[in-house]
Amino acid sequence: MRRLCALCLLLLSAVTAEARSLPSWVPFVGGPKAHREVVVADPYIEMHSGPGTGFPVFFVVGRGDSVQVLTRRTDWYLVREHQGREGWVTEQQLARTLELNGKQINLEIPTLENLSKHRFEGAVMFGDFGGASLTSIGVSYGFSDHLSMELSAGAAPGNIYDVDLVTLSLTHTMLPAKRISPYLTLGTGQIHTSVHTTQAQKVDNTNQISFVGAGVRVYLTRRFIARAEYDANYIYTKRNQNEDAREWKAGFAFFF
Amino acid sequence: MESRLRLFLLTPLMVSILLCSSGCSLFRHKAKTSNEPATSTGPVVVDAAASATTATVTEPVLEPKVERRKIKTPKIHSSDFEVGIVGGILSIEDFGSHSVYGARLDFHISESFFLEGAYGLSRGGKTTAESLSGNIQVLSNANRKYSYYNLSLGWDALPGEVFVGENRAYNSALYFIVGAGGTKFAGDNHFTVNGGFGYRVLVNNWVTARIDIRDYLYDTALLNSPKKVVNNLEATLGLSFYF
Numbered sequence: 001m002r003r004l005c006a007l008c009l010l011l012l013s014a015v016t017a018e019a020r021s022l023p024s025w026v027p028f029v030g031g032p033k034a035h036r037e038v039v040v041a042d043p044y045i046e047m048h049s050g051p052g053t054g055f056p057v058f059f060v061v062g063r064g065d066s067v068q069v070l071t072r073r074t075d076w077y078l079v080r081e082h083q084g085r086e087g088w089v090t091e092q093q094l095a096r097t098l099e100l101n102g103k104q105i106n107l108e109i110p111t112l113e114n115l116s117k118h119r120f121e122g123a124v125m126f127g128d129f130g131g132a133s134l135t136s137i138g139v140s141y142g143f144s145d146h147l148s149m150e151l152s153a154g155a156a157p158g159n160i161y162d163v164d165l166v167t168l169s170l171t172h173t174m175l176p177a178k179r180i181s182p183y184l185t186l187g188t189g190q191i192h193t194s195v196h197t198t199q200a201q202k203v204d205n206t207n208q209i210s211f212v213g214a215g216v217r218v219y220l221t222r223r224f225i226a227r228a229e230y231d232a233n234y235i236y237t238k239r240n241q242n243e244d245a246r247e248w249k250a251g252f253a254f255f256f
Numbered sequence: 257m258e259s260r261l262r263l264f265l266l267t268p269l270m271v272s273i274l275l276c277s278s279g280c281s282l283f284r285h286k287a288k289t290s291n292e293p294a295t296s297t298g299p300v301v302v303d304a305a306a307s308a309t310t311a312t313v314t315e316p317v318l319e320p321k322v323e324r325r326k327i328k329t330p331k332i333h334s335s336d337f338e339v340g341i342v343g344g345i346l347s348i349e350d351f352g353s354h355s356v357y358g359a360r361l362d363f364h365i366s367e368s369f370f371l372e373g374a375y376g377l378s379r380g381g382k383t384t385a386e387s388l389s390g391n392i393q394v395l396s397n398a399n400r401k402y403s404y405y406n407l408s409l410g411w412d413a414l415p416g417e418v419f420v421g422e423n424r425a426y427n428s429a430l431y432f433i434v435g436a437g438g439t440k441f442a443g444d445n446h447f448t449v450n451g452g453f454g455y456r457v458l459v460n461n462w463v464t465a466r467i468d469i470r471d472y473l474y475d476t477a478l479l480n481s482p483k484k485v486v487n488n489l490e491a492t493l494g495l496s497f498y499f
Binding site for chain 2: 036053069223
């Protein structure tokens with residue numbers, strides 16, 4: 001209960017805080033930073049009060065005036081005009097501003113064409129591992145358009161066994177420039193299995209696992225990709241006979 | 257005889273040296289003329305004195321040593337991630353309501369959708385049977401630890417603003433969230449589906465205060481009792497930061 005009270009106090013102090021600009025104590029965002037400065041080329045750009053279409057326009061910056069670009073959140077950019085007002089500008093409007101050297105700003109807007117420029121990708125997937133419901137997350141790094149390496153962690157609590165696994169895999173994406181692209185994957189890792197305490201026999205094992213699989217990626221929009229995968233897993237047990245487990249999963253991938 | 261032989265050998269050597277030296281000078285001349293501008297077609301008369309005077313005039317007094325600086329355009333940083341802590345009350349079916357605390361990590365994919373990973377810790381209390389009888393212990397103390405994790409997809413359904421007084425407005429959003437994960441309780445792991453809604457108020461562009469109401473559902477068969485679906489309701493307050 002004391003912890004709760006402390007948390008409430010912390011919350012109250014945060015809510016009453018009036019700081020509108022970047023707080024220096026916030027990790028990763030505090031401290032002095034150089035921000036990119038751009039010049040408005042359109043008749044004006046609109047500053048919204050929040051990063052969303054529904055938030056009202058509270059100020060406009062006219063042609064020829066410069067603004068500092070503080071950060072990007074999804075498809076919105078937080079800008080500061082010369083009098084210190086901060087507001088959110090749409091990507092479409094900011095894309096038409098000019099750099100100080102007169103060139104048009106390049107925002108590297110995520111599209112299917114420049115998908116390969118983004119090397120890091122995250123994935124959240126749900127499915128089935130040998131009859132148990134699987135939840136998994138993964139982070140991958142692309143060495144090239146076709147080849148990437150993925151580190152994945154998953155947990156599958158089942159009726160008889162609970163499974164936890166961590167794997168590292170190499171993935172070959174066949175058609176990276178296409179909206180629908182199949183891929184092949186090959187990986188290895190560790191699997192930990194333990195039986196529920198309500199069962200008579202307790203089994204608690206950690207073994208090596210390897211798998212081969214195939215999947216498909218469907219580019220939906222911007223940084224959002226739908227993904228489905230089927231894997232054939234081979235578990236190298238300490239017994240004379242190895243085990244195999246089928247796994248399928250589907251979910252979303254996003255690059256950042 | 258010996259001198260004749262020497263003469264015989266030395267003559268071709270001398271001839272070849274002469275030819276070689278004349279050939280080299282010929283090539284050098286060609287190389288020189290090739291460096292001349294294409295416009296000069298006629299013979300070029302070089303005045304040595306004039307060229308020396310020109311050289312003294314054009315040579316600068318000070319050699320400027322200006323290094324060109326590379327101007328690096330500052331990168332536009334993104335702040336799509338949101339990390340936070342939460343604390344509140346969790347009602348564990350049959351085991352009473354107890355405090356819960358945890359962490360959240362959100363990734364905002366678009367202005368309307370976000371993915372969230374969550375982890376929470378709590379502790380189950382005594383069941384009614386345990387409280388009434390006094391001697392029965394359904395679970396050991398170690399098995400009363402309750403922890404959960406989940407991955408969810410959220411939808412900012414109603415973004416808007418909260419007005420405090422005349423001069424203050426804070427951005428806010430009512431969101432719905434659904435996902436899946438696991439719960440560890442009574443020594444067992446359970447696949448858990450969760451769903452609920454929350455309300456987020458942005459104190460400024462970087463700090464968020466949030467209220468979450470969440471329901472966790474999973475199958476359980478405690479002490480070999482018939483399997484049943486458990487509903488665990490959770491209400492939390494949280495504080496998070498964009499980065």
